[in-house]
Amino acid sequence: MNLTLRIWRQQGPTVKGKMVTYKITDISPDMSFLEMLDVLNEQLIMQGDDPVAFDHDCREGICGMCGVMINGQAHGPQQTTTCQLHMRSFADGDTIDIEPWRASAFPVIKDLAVDRRAFDRIIQAGGYISVPTGTAPEAHATPVPKADSDAAFDAATCIGCGACVAACPNASSMLFTAAKVTHLGLLPQGQPERNDRVVNMVAQQDREGFGGCTNIGECSAACPKGISMETISRLNHDLLGALRAGARPKS
Amino acid sequence: MPLELFTVGEPIADTKAPTDVPIGERWSERKFRGRLVNPANRRKLTVIVVGTGLAGGSAAATLGEAGYKVKSFWYQDSPRRAHSVAAQGGINAAKNYRNDGDSVHRLFYDTVKGGDFRSRENNVHRLAEVSVNIIDQCVAQGVPFAREYGGLLDNRSFGGTQVSRTFYARGQTGQQLLYGAYQALERQIAAGTVEQNARTEMLDLIVVDGRARGIVARDLVSGEISTHFADAVVIASGGYGNVFYLSTNAKGSNTTAIWRAHKRGAYFANPCYTQIHPTCIPVKGDYQSKLTLMSESLRNDGRVWVPKERGDDRDPRDIPESDRDYYLERLYPSFGNLVPRDIASRQAKNVCDEGRGVGPGGLGVYLDFAEAIERLGRPAVEAKYGNLFDMYAQITGEDPYAVPMRIYPAVHYTMGGLWVDYDLQSTIPGMFVIGEANFSDHGANRLGASALMQGLADGYFVLPSTISSYLADGPFEKVDDSHPAAVEALTGVQEQVQRLLNINGNRTPASFHREVGQLMWDLCGMERTDEGLRKAIDRIQEIRQEFWTNLKVTGDWTSFNQTLEHAGRVADFIELAELMCIDALHRRESCGGHFRAESQTPEGEALRDDENFAYVAAWEWTPEGQPPVLHREDLEYEYVHLAQRSYK
Numbered sequence: 039m040n041l042t043l044r045i046w047r048q049q050g051p052t053v054k055g056k057m058v059t060y061k062i063t064d065i066s067p068d069m070s071f072l073e074m075l076d077v078l079n080e081q082l083i084m085q086g087d088d089p090v091a092f093d094h095d096c097r098e099g100i101c102g103m104c105g106v107m108i109n110g111q112a113h114g115p116q117q118t119t120t121c122q123l124h125m126r127s128f129a130d131g132d133t134i135d136i137e138p139w140r141a142s143a144f145p146v147i148k149d150l151a152v153d154r155r156a157f158d159r160i161i162q163a164g165g166y167i168s169v170p171t172g173t174a175p176e177a178h179a180t181p182v183p184k185a186d187s188d189a190a191f192d193a194a195t196c197i198g199c200g201a202c203v204a205a206c207p208n209a210s211s212m213l214f215t216a217a218k219v220t221h222l223g224l225l226p227q228g229q230p231e232r233n234d235r236v237v238n239m240v241a242q243q244d245r246e247g248f249g250g251c252t253n254i255g256e257c258s259a260a261c262p263k264g265i266s267m268e269t270i271s272r273l274n275h276d277l278l279g280a281l282r283a284g285a286r287p288k289s
Numbered sequence: 290m291p292l293e294l295f296t297v298g299e300p301i302a303d304t305k306a307p308t309d310v311p312i313g314e315r316w317s318e319r320k321f322r323g324r325l326v327n328p329a330n331r332r333k334l335t336v337i338v339v340g341t342g343l344a345g346g347s348a349a350a351t352l353g354e355a356g357y358k359v360k361s362f363w364y365q366d367s368p369r370r371a372h373s374v375a376a377q378g379g380i381n382a383a384k385n386y387r388n389d390g391d392s393v394h395r396l397f398y399d400t401v402k403g404g405d406f407r408s409r410e411n412n413v414h415r416l417a418e419v420s421v422n423i424i425d426q427c428v429a430q431g432v433p434f435a436r437e438y439g440g441l442l443d444n445r446s447f448g449g450t451q452v453s454r455t456f457y458a459r460g461q462t463g464q465q466l467l468y469g470a471y472q473a474l475e476r477q478i479a480a481g482t483v484e485q486n487a488r489t490e491m492l493d494l495i496v497v498d499g500r501a502r503g504i505v506a507r508d509l510v511s512g513e514i515s516t517h518f519a520d521a522v523v524i525a526s527g528g529y530g531n532v533f534y535l536s537t538n539a540k541g542s543n544t545t546a547i548w549r550a551h552k553r554g555a556y557f558a559n560p561c562y563t564q565i566h567p568t569c570i571p572v573k574g575d576y577q578s579k580l581t582l583m584s585e586s587l588r589n590d591g592r593v594w595v596p597k598e599r600g601d602d603r604d605p606r607d608i609p610e611s612d613r614d615y616y617l618e619r620l621y622p623s624f625g626n627l628v629p630r631d632i633a634s635r636q637a638k639n640v641c642d643e644g645r646g647v648g649p650g651g652l653g654v655y656l657d658f659a660e661a662i663e664r665l666g667r668p669a670v671e672a673k674y675g676n677l678f679d680m681y682a683q684i685t686g687e688d689p690y691a692v693p694m695r696i697y698p699a700v701h702y703t704m705g706g707l708w709v710d711y712d713l714q715s716t717i718p719g720m721f722v723i724g725e726a727n728f729s730d731h732g733a734n735r736l737g738a739s740a741l742m743q744g745l746a747d748g749y750f751v752l753p754s755t756i757s758s759y760l761a762d763g764p765f766e767k768v769d770d771s772h773p774a775a776v777e778a779l780t781g782v783q784e785q786v787q788r789l790l791n792i793n794g795n796r797t798p799a800s801f802h803r804e805v806g807q808l809m810w811d812l813c814g815m816e817r818t819d820e821g822l823r824k825a826i827d828r829i830q831e832i833r834q835e836f837w838t839n840l841k842v843t844g845d846w847t848s849f850n851q852t853l854e855h856a857g858r859v860a861d862f863i864e865l866a867e868l869m870c871i872d873a874l875h876r877r878e879s880c881g882g883h884f885r886a887e888s889q890t891p892e893g894e895a896l897r898d899d900e901n902f903a904y905v906a907a908w909e910w911t912p913e914g915q916p917p918v919l920h921r922e923d924l925e926y927e928y929v930h931l932a933q934r935s936y937k
Contacts, residue, residue, distance in 0.1 A: 050848070066574055068686075073578050076799070083797045083843055083852060091851055093366065095539040097579045099680065100464055101370040122683050147510055148849045155487060158367050162479035166472035167431045171351040171749045172422070174429035178386070181440025191433040191458060194465060198369055227431045 039065040039125060042133040043078065045090055051145050051153075057135070067126035071114065072097060072104060074125055075136075092150040097121040099262065102197030105204070106150045107137040112201035112260040119199060119262045139200050141209035143247045156246040157198050157214060163242035163288075164235035165218040167227050186224050193220035195263045202257035202265075208249030213257035215239050216269035223276055233280035240277055241287035294826070294871050298918040301556070301907055305711035305755075306411035312928055313393075316415040319711065320754050324761035331356035333764050335519040336756070337504055339491045339546050341368030343463070343470055343741055344724025345525030347748030350473035353482035355753060357760075360517055361474065362486045362506060364541055369471045372527060372539040373744060376463025377584035377677065378447060379455035380427075380741040382420035387444055391452040393417045400739060401929040403449040403629050404704075404732020405881040405897060407559070407905075410928055411711055412729045416739075419746040424456055426749055430469040434458050447737035448585050449629035449936075455738045460584050460677045466741055470748070486517075490854065491546040492785075493778045494522065494553045494720065495768070501550075501720035502768045503775065505782045509854060512847040514786070516770045516779050520763040521719045521756060524550060525748065528703035528725040530563065532862045532869065533814070534806025536700035537566060537582045543858040544865050547707050547726050555715040556907035556920060558708035558728035560865065561873035564735050564882050565815050566701035567633035570684055570694075571653040580699040581684055583656070583677055585737040588626040590661035590670065591694070593617050593633070595654050599644035605655055605693050616640055624936040631734040631882040631895070632936060634698035638815050639893070641697070648695040657693035698815060702740060704731040704881070705872075708907040708922075712755035713747060716907075719765075721756055723747035728905070733881025786846040789856045794839030798856040801836050805829065805859075805866050813870050818886045822874040829867045836863055868908060868917060875919065878902045890933070899931050 040063045048055025062081075065074050072094050079089035095103040099122040108114035114123045128134065136150065144152040182190075196217035203211050219236050222228035228235070251270060258267045307318040326334065334357050338349040341363040349361040363371065383396040396417040401408060428434065428442070434456050435443040444453040458465040477483040488509040495503035495516065503518035529544035530536040551557045569582040594615045596608055616636055618625045626633075637654050640646060647653045662670050667690060671678070681689045706728040713721050713729070724744040731739060768775065812825035836859070844850040879888040879895035880902070888896045903926075909918040 066576060068573050069576055070578070073576050076578055077576060079852075080797055080799060083841060084795075086841075086843060088843055089852055091849055095365060095370055095541045096372060096375045097540055098375055098537075098581045099683075100375045100461070101365070101372070101539060102374075103365055103370045118683060122680075124683070124686070126686060151849070154366055158369075158475060158478075158485075158487075161472060161475045166476045167429065168476065169426070169429040169473075170354050171347070171426060171473075171753065174422075174425040177384070177425045177428040178441055180428070182436055183440055184436045184438050187433050187436040190431070191465075194433050194458075194468065195461060197374075197464075198367065221433070222431050225431050225433070227429055 039067060039128070039130045041065055041128065044133065044135045045149070046137040047090070047149055048146050050148060055146065065125055067124065069125045070097065070121055071108070071123040071125065072121050090150060091148040094121055100197060102199035105139060105199045105201055107140065107204060109135050112139070112205040113262055117260070117262060117264070139204035141203045141248070143209065143211070144200060144203065154198070154200050156248070157200065157211070159246060160211065160215055160239055160242045161218065164231065164238040165222070167222060168231060180226050182225060190221050190224040193217045193224070193265060193269050196265050197263055199262065201260045201262060203248065205256040205260035206249065207254060207256065208252060210251045210257070211243045211246070211248040212251035212270050212273065213261060213265055215243050216273035217265045219273045219276055220269040223272065232276065233283055233285035236273060236276040236280050237285045237287045293916055295875065295916045295919050298909060298920045301920045301922045303409070303710045303922060312410065312414045315411055316418055323755060323758035326757045326760050328356050332358060334358065334760050335360065336521050336523060337362070337517060337519040338523045338525060339504065340371065340525035340527060340726070341471070341474065342371035342373035342525060342527055342724060343467055343744030344748040345523070346371065346467065346470035346474045347745055348523055348525060348723060348752050349483050350470060350477050351749055351753045353477035353480070356482070359477070359483040360486065360519060361483050362489045362491060364488060364490045364509060366487055368474055369468060371467060372542050373467045373741070374464045375539065376741055377460045377582070378586040379445065379457035379462045379738040380423065380466060381447070381454050381738045382424045382456060382742065383417050383454060384421055384424060386442060387453045389452045391454050395452065396420060396454065398929050399450050400736055401732070402934060403734060403736035405734050405895070405934060406732065406899070406903065406926060406931050407880055407924065408730055408732030409924065410926060415751065416730050416743060416746050419750045420742050422750060423742065423745045427466055427469050430473065432458065432465045432469045445586055445589060446627065448588065448627045448633065449736040457586070460674065463741055466745065470745070491526070492549060492782045492857070494550045494717070495775050495778045496553050496717060497768050497772060497774045500718045500765065502765065505778045507782070510849050512850065514779065514782055516775045518768050520760060520765050521721065523721045523723060523752065523756070524707070524726050525723045526726050528706065529865060530700045530703050532806065532866050533700040533809050534803050535572065535577060535580050535810070537569060537580050540579060543861065545858050545861050547722070548861040548865055550707060550715070550717070550720060552910050553717065554910070555717050555720060556708040556909055557705070557868060558905050558907045559705035559872065560869045560908065561813065561876065561883055562704035562733050562881065563700055564630060564702040564704060565634040565698045567630055567637055567698050568656060568696045569699035570681065571648055571697040573649065581680065582699060582701060583681060583694065583696060585630065587656060587674060587677060590665070590673070591626065591656040591658050592660060593626055593654055593656055595640045595645040595647060605647070605657070614645070621936045628936045629734060629736060634815060634882070635884060637698055653695035653697045655693040656696045658689065659693065662690065700810070702735055704728065704733060704735055708905070712758065713752055714755070714759065719759060721752055723752050733883055786853060786857065789840065789853060789860070790842050790846060792838065792840045792842070794841050796839050797841055798852060798859045801832060801840065802855070802859045802862065805832050805863055809866055809869070813873050815882070816884045816886055817873050819874065822870045825870045826867060826874070829863060829870065833863045836860065871917065872906055872908065876902055876906065903931070
């Protein structure tokens with residue numbers, strides 16, 4: 039396949055970026071999207087040009103490190119991670135636009151790589167169960183109905199890639215936060231901190247500068263792990279309950 | 290073996306396990322005899338932890354919780370991305386929830402046997418004991434393990450065992466366990482006990498008066514190279530399987546932290562022990578950047594076969610039962626498709642070498658679910674393995690529900706690593722090594738679902754107990770960046786990155802990485818020979834020479850430069866590759882995933898030589914031009930008797 043790539047090049051967070059066009063030839067349809075970028079970068083290095091910076095690691099769809107806007111869609115035309123998108127999804131002669139995640143809470147580091155540490159800070163605000171090592175009760179002491187466990191698992195599969203934020207017109211991180219609130223809130227282990235968790239995590243995402251959720255649903259449509267909008271309903275339900283019960287975010 | 294390839298030094302003994310009490314009491318006894326640090330003194334002590342996978346993340350969280358000051362380092366943007374996240378199948382624990390005859394002793398026995406009698410009994414027993422606490426800890430953290438309708442935990446079986454002791458979270462067990470550890474770590478970061486250093490790579494170890502006292506690290510975004518100090522350093526940077534270029538490891542996984550610590554004096558043990566995983570998606574083209582494995586748990590229901598006749602290129606669905614060879618079931622009737630990984634891998638290679646392999650290049654075997662789908666129904670198969678099937682379809686563009694999957698062995702996990710004693714301390718006092726970065730628990734082959742167990746055992750339970758014995762002598766004399774050892778280490782790192790940038794030759798880091806990786810796969814992979822290994826060593830020396838004269842890295846080191854990062858890691862892989870070949874060459878026996886063609890039984894199985902090789906090979910670094918020094922640690926088998934492994 040022969041392709042025209044238009045890629046966002048930006049030297050650093052404070053430097054103005056622009057789209058740059060590259061022609062690339064002999065691309066196999068079996069290549070992953072990132073392997074196609076590898077081929078481009080090998081060429082750029084050999085020409086003495088600066089290769090395109092992009093984040094990636096496991097390349098098997100689970101670490102959540104990769105992620106770019108491809109023709110305006112988070113992770114491209116299929117509902118999967120960028121590393122699991124294959125060139126067979128494109129046609130010979132296509133022009134492909136490649137840009138970084140677009141959200142002010144995810145500042146650009148260089149080219150296609152962005153800083154997503156805001157997600158970690160949301161987790162720090164309450165996305166855990168407080169259980170010091172070695173103090174846990176015997177695992178079978180607390181049975182969990184299979185349906186609850188399965189639903190918790192579905193929410194727990196969020197990989198924190200940031201596609202939800204990038205896809206959302208408001209750059210809201212609600213789906214990410216809701217996935218964690220749902221995962222822990224569905225399990226008996228998560229009950230003691232349930233109210234505090236939701237108010238603190240929501241407060242933190244506001245502090246990070248993510249936009250508000252207006253239930254558009256682009257997040258879930260772009261999510262490579264299929265996290266459902268139902269988690270957002272659950273978050274809203276928990277938040278209301280927590281506020282009524284008097285829970286207030288830590289300052 | 291000619292003397293010029295290595296010399297032999299003093300044997301080493303690990304004396305920290307209290308061998309004067311029975312094996313089942315040794316861990317408790319060690320904990321009792323070890324010294325403690327009073328909680329008020331812990332906050333005066335600083336520990337650096339490099340890596341945030343299951344081992345490093347759980348260790349940093351636990352030490353922070355205990356009250357130590359922890360500095361945590363990782364190269365990704367978030368600790369949630371450490372490669373433990375990709376482990377699919379499960380985690381073993383001797384809970385005996387299935388009442389099928391499991392026990393701590395049986396898990397211990399299976400692991401020692403599965404490791405082909407090249408692991409330490411004391412360490413493995415401790416691992417089996419601690420396994421039960423890990424499950425409790427993770428469940429309490431909210432890890433959503435698979436459950437039965439009655440609300441209790443479900444289990445499945447894995448290769449090399451006849452009991453169901455593997456706990457799992459669909460095909461994403463590593464992910465869920467890692468998120469548990471990550472969340473515990475983030476909680477400590479919020480509490481202020483753990484200092485975070487994201488996108489930061491350790492590039493050297495600072496040793497002061499013989500003790501590990503800090504690291505040199507590069508901030509991968511700003512490029513800044515700086516020194517960090519502590520009373521002890523814990524390395525949890527994972528394995529080095531990416532030396533093969535194509536592997537199931539994350540692209541960023543590397544050997545730099547452990548290799549540079551090795552060059553500072555830490556012995557490197559059993560470097561040639563690589564685990565080849567039998568069920569990976571076969572290689573497709575020469576652009577390929579990584580291999581994806583399919584969980585071993587698929588072999589619970591999938592049947593492995595190839596055509597009986599070579600050159601049979603019919604559609605697999607058109608090949609009748611009478612023309613198929615279910616070779617694992619035929620050769621190993623007791624364990625069938627669930628033989629350990631080294632054996633399944635080797636037999637796959639054998640049938641492909643016979644010309645009976647399937648798919649492009651004849652490098653593949655079928656993993657067939659047709660019978661399982663007929664027996665259980667498609668929904669049941671989907672429920673158990675759905676995400677793995679989807680992943681296969683995504684990568685290959687084929688529908689595994691309709692056509693059998695094609696699989697082939699691939700490099701997966703390294704059992705070698707830095708040498709540690711029973712306390713998990715390296716030969717450099719004050720430097721501890723945990724998880725895949727050390728060598729200690731898996732012997733010459735790792736049983737499935739044991740890696741997650743070891744990572745969490747080390748991080749949650751073992752290291753936090755043993756490190757206190759060392760730290761009880763601290764805090765040590767204050768060291769800062771003006772100390773000559775720190776200046777020397779920092780300058781050395783700066784000079785190396787500048788040197789990489791100055792070469793300005795004609796080959797990219799990736800092209801060297803591919804070349805050395807292919808060489809290692811061909812000559813130091815699943816099957817090795819004396820002749821091949823010698824050839825590899827000669828060639829690696831040439832590659833190393835060319836690397837330092839013909840490398841091309843663009844940009845500078847004072848900014849975000851991924852090519853430079855890769856170049857530094859490839860430099861280390863090349864040096865490690867040579868040591869791996871020397872280790873493989875000197876071990877003239879077959880064991881586990883290390884198959885020496887010269888040493889096999891009449892049936893073609895791996896033939897160990899316990900008389901001459903029942904030891905750990907711990908290698909000491911010597912300055913360039915000098916051969917490395919081999920230190921042997923004899924392995925004693927008191928409770929599991931040395932025997933030829935049989936899975937028939």
